[in-house]
Amino acid sequence: MLTRSIYVLVISLLILSHVARAQSEIVIDHLFGETIISESPKRVVSLGYSDQDNLLALGIIPIAIRDWYGNQPYAVWPWAQSALGSAKPVLLNASLINFEQIAALEPDLIIAASAGLTPVEYEKLSLIAPTIASPPDVPPFSIPWDVKHRHISEAFGLKKLAEQQIQDIVVKFKNISRTHTEFQGKTAAVAFYYNREPGVYASTDIRSEFLSNLGFIIPASFDEYSAGSFYFTFSEERMDLIDVDLVIWLATESEISAAITPRFYALLPFHRFGREFFTGDIIGGAFSFFSPLSIHFLLDNLVPSVSEIILKSCASDELQSCYNE
């Protein structure tokens, strides 16, 4: 009886240790092949343009962050500041990768999911530490936000947490869409000025999808004019193209006032009837990052303002039907 118990115990221990060993080694598939992470990473470098948001959402504080843009303290924007806490990561240059600087930091892991690495850059980084590039089978510069979050979470064995966070957002979208019936059926556009030309995003862009998930409709003409791309630009004369129920400008009010010819601007219906929302730099940044943390920020900050605009338009006689029956 005793020997049998010992036998069972030994077998169980052997199985457990084997399972434990297998679990402690993680294999990640990415665009340039496979990376094996054999021990829990402590010193993580965030080399993707917006990877720090995903890491901070998962509770991982990177030792260095690539400072994409925006002059934010430690390259962490307001929606992720509380996750960063009092940590002071080193800032990495936005354009040129300084391999020596990264090597000097002695990292255990380099996350470069949204870095758009070239094969040579990946090879050089792999010599310094295990490197995770963008997910396989996805264009490196337009990774869907949920795919990116799951991909990064795999490196830390936190896939369950990532899945939970993604589901929370999906549910939140549904709830907002259900509550704000005034959004249903309204047309919307996410517009910008680029190279002194106005432009708007097609329905396939994440910013447009954000709006359509809330119940808005992106005009089909946008996709026609974009012809496969995710945006298109047009001459100022054709501002009628964006005469929709809600125009979200990715700029400040003063920037747009300065960009559009004043006399013309005064005549445009969406301006006259106050159907514009100006994101400014911070909300604009939240759109650019589009991470689990920034999406919450968008939903909490953008929705009330947009709702106010739609309801005010309804109050005037401009929009024909405000509430879907």
Added chain:
Amino acid sequence: MIEASVAKHWHYTVVIMLITILAIIASLSLGSFPVSASAIFNYWFDGGNGVDSATMTVLSEFRVPRTFAAMFSGMLFGVSGLMLQTLTRNPLADPSLIGISQGAALAVVLLSVAAPNVVADFRAEAALVGALAVTVVIMSLSGKDTAMRFLLIGIGLTAFVSAITASLLAYGHIYAAESALTWLAGSLHTTTHEDVFILGSAFLIIAIATAINWRSIVPIQLGKDVAIGLGLSTGFQSVYLLSCAVMSAAIATAIVGPFGFVGLIAPHIARRFSPPSSVNQLFITMLSGGALVVIADSFGRLIFAPTQIAAGLNIALIGAPTFAYLLLKKSN
């Protein structure tokens, strides 16, 4: 009298050799990652005994390729500039004047916009083809003789090519354009051992090819009639030297990106410090070109470390004052 001047020239040669060696040592020793002098010594002479693996990686994968790619590409640009200035009898000739940089840039940008998935693998080949294609067009348009016509057509065509490139960057898909722009600024920081091997071999071949034919340089510099009078087949010689000039600059551009200025300045440094049309002048041109790019690269990554300034910009920053200094010295 003659002995004194020859001796003086040998002094200059030694000094420039020393400067070049010091530049290489500095480039290997300095950077964002701390590397000791003993580590470098061990790396070269002891196979890396007693050097920890992180330092070995930094030295062998980052510092050494970068330094020697800079050195060899600088030498190639310098030689190219010297031959062009000799052939066109114009001291302001530079590889970028005959479309090499622009042709390479156009090819890379075109590939980035048209086939963004494969651009990373074929960038160097595209740059080489583009550089040669534009040069061939310029050569065929300008006919066989006049150097002035060659330069003028070069200036016109390069402007045209640059305009096409700018349009592609403006209207192409934004991410493709961005990756092309990074290459245009110079890509010394991502050079590999393979790149160094290609550059080194190219340099060796060009150096030998140029040196063995050097005796024909003097007559060409004196003008076509004198050259014919001395019994030289100028057509063949010109084409030969021009091909060497074009190939050396095209290969260097393909690997490290378009660098202006090196081909312009290095020959002038050599002219100041060596007898004209001597092999010595060729030698000093090579060393000056190499040292210039190595110093510019080191400067770019140290001055605002850890922020790196692209090498192409630095060469202009360092080269312009150097050029001015040379011109001022000459007029005294």
